[in-house]
Structure formats: structure tokens, C-alpha cells
Amino acid sequence: MKALYQKLPDLGERLAIDGKIIESQANQPTKQKNPDNRSEHEATWTAKKYHDKENNVTQTTWYYGYRVHLICDTQYELPIAYEVTPANKSESTVAKDLVDELTDQQAERGEYFMADRGYDGTPLIKKIERRSMTAIIDNRHMWKDGEQTRQYRDTDLVYDEDGQVFFVDNFGKPILLKYEGYDCSNDSLRYKFHPKYDDRRIFRIKRSEDVRIFSKVARTSHKFKRLYNERTAVERVNGRLDQDFLFENHTIRGLKKMDLHVSLAFITNLTFALAKVKGNIVDHLASWVA
Known part of the structure; x- marks a missing residue:
């Protein structure tokens, strides 16, 4: 070897x-x-x-x-x-x-x-x-009681067990965010709005929230699927x-x-x-x- x-x-x-x-x-x-x-x-x-x-x-x-x-x-x-x-x-x-x-x-x-x-x-x-x-x-999907999403800390963000992250607007509508990459400086995943929303805010999800769901390579990315x-x-x-x-x-x-x-x-x-x-x-x- x-x-x-x-x-x-x-x-x-x-x-x-x-x-x-x-x-x-x-x-x-x-x-x-x-x-x-x-x-x-x-x-x-x-x-x-x-x-x-x-x-x-x-x-x-x-x-x-x-x-x-x-x-x-x-x-x-x-x-x-x-x-x-x-x-x-x-x-x-x-x-x-x-x-x-x-x-x-x-x-x-x-x-x-x-x-x-x-x-x-x-x-x-x-x-x-x-x-x-x-x-x-x-x-594995392990959430119970029909739970579809969970709130990320005290923010307007929610996520599901597949690793999708949403921004909930003032009307309670969830907007799917795009994965923007891994930030090694604080072990977090970055997300942003689709360009059609004309909103340049960047959101970070700390992986410590749940390392099973938030891999260093986001589950929703093509790279994760390819690997x-x-x-x-x-x-x-x-x-x-x-x-x-x-x-x-x-x-x-x-x-x-x-x-x-x-x-x-x-x-x-x-x-x-x-x-x-x-x-x-x-x-x-x-x-x-x-």
C-alpha cells in the first residue's frame, strides 16, 4: 500500500x-x-x-x-x-x-x-x-410529528432535512435561497437570493446547527451529488x-x-x-x- x-x-x-x-x-x-x-x-x-x-x-x-x-x-x-x-x-x-x-x-x-x-x-x-x-x-430523515422545516436560530431563515434553506418574507412566504459556498473562517454555509429578487444579502448557516444536514459541501449542490x-x-x-x-x-x-x-x-x-x-x-x- x-x-x-x-x-x-x-x-x-x-x-x-x-x-x-x-x-x-x-x-x-x-x-x-x-x-x-x-x-x-x-x-x-x-x-x-x-x-x-x-x-x-x-x-x-x-x-x-x-x-x-x-x-x-x-x-x-x-x-x-x-x-x-x-x-x-x-x-x-x-x-x-x-x-x-x-x-x-x-x-x-x-x-x-x-x-x-x-x-x-x-x-x-x-x-x-x-x-x-x-x-x-x-x-436519514429523522424529524418527527410531521415537521417539514425548522427555524434557524432567531432569524427569518428556515431549513428542511434535505438541506434546503428558505427566507420567510413578511407575508410568511418561504423563498428558496441559492447555495453560495462554504466559509471556512467560521465553519458556515453561505446562501443568497436568486438574482430575480434583486436582493444582494448574504446569509450564513453555522454548521453547528446540525452537521448531519449541513455538510461542508452543501447537499443541494451539484458537487455533493457528483461526489x-x-x-x-x-x-x-x-x-x-x-x-x-x-x-x-x-x-x-x-x-x-x-x-x-x-x-x-x-x-x-x-x-x-x-x-x-x-x-x-x-x-x-x-x-x-x-
């Missing part, structure tokens, strides 16, 4: 995290007096919910096995850091540990850290920012564990053995990429085609 960081000056600038379930093919332990030693004793059950937007139906699927928690580079689609745990281990908990465990070189190189809404939470965002990275994380879309890179890296390393049909039992096999897969992946870089090939480093 150090060699790749030296040879690729942009490796690790944009990171993404996600978890991958590796289902166990062995039977789970039973309560028989003479248990089958071939059963899987260290895997655990976990549930994943899938939402069908078209039919507005949420389906829950249960899995028995392990989970790979992976941070990868979104440009080269190479693994940066990972941990293998039983399937029921919280993704957000492990994510905080992985962020803490990034080397100084990895944290200094990192600029943006992407994750889906399963990782949404103030503690993780603050850990990411303490490592000098910007969190690009989809947020967040790069998160799919980690899904492709996880998919290669199934496709290239055949984890979708394995006979591995036990957490230590699973961790060893995943480690060997990622080492092979990185070694192959390094060989390409040494041969002056810097495109498609995750591909097995020479």
Missing part, C-alpha cells in the same frame, strides 16, 4: 465505505448433545431492508455469515482499509474504528469520504472531519470478492479463516495493481486484464 501511495499521488483522495455480507455455506450450530463440528460457530444473523420505490414496499431479508467493512479509493477502486466481523456488527461502529485507524498518510491524502445513509450520524462525521476530510454522507455518486465504486470492489475470488460460493468456516482469505484477496488485488503501475499502466488498476 505504501508503494502505491508513493507512485500514485492522487490515490486515496476520494474514499468510500460500505459493508458486504459474505453468507456462510455451513450449517449454524444446533442444541444437540453431539453437535456437528462442521457447522459454523462464529457467524451471526443480520437483517437487511430493501425498499421498492415503485411499489412503496419494504422487504426484510436475513443473512447468516460475516461482514467485510471496506474503505476504498473511488478513482482506482482499490482497497484502502477493511475489517472482517460477524454479520451483526454495526457498520457505523466499525466505520468509526476504521477512520481512527487510517494512517497519517492516508488521512492527510484523503479529501472526501463518501457513505450511504446507513452511516449517517454526528459521531462518525466528526471523526471524519477530525482527520481533515469532508464527509459526503446521505442523511456521492462515486460511492458506487466500493460496491464494485465488494462485488469482485464474489466474481473474482469466488466468495459467493465458499467453504470457509470461522472468523480467523474468513479474515485471512479476505486479506489474501485484497493483497492479491493490490499486488496486481502495483505491478501494473510499475509497468506504466495507471488505468483500470482493479481489472485483472493485463
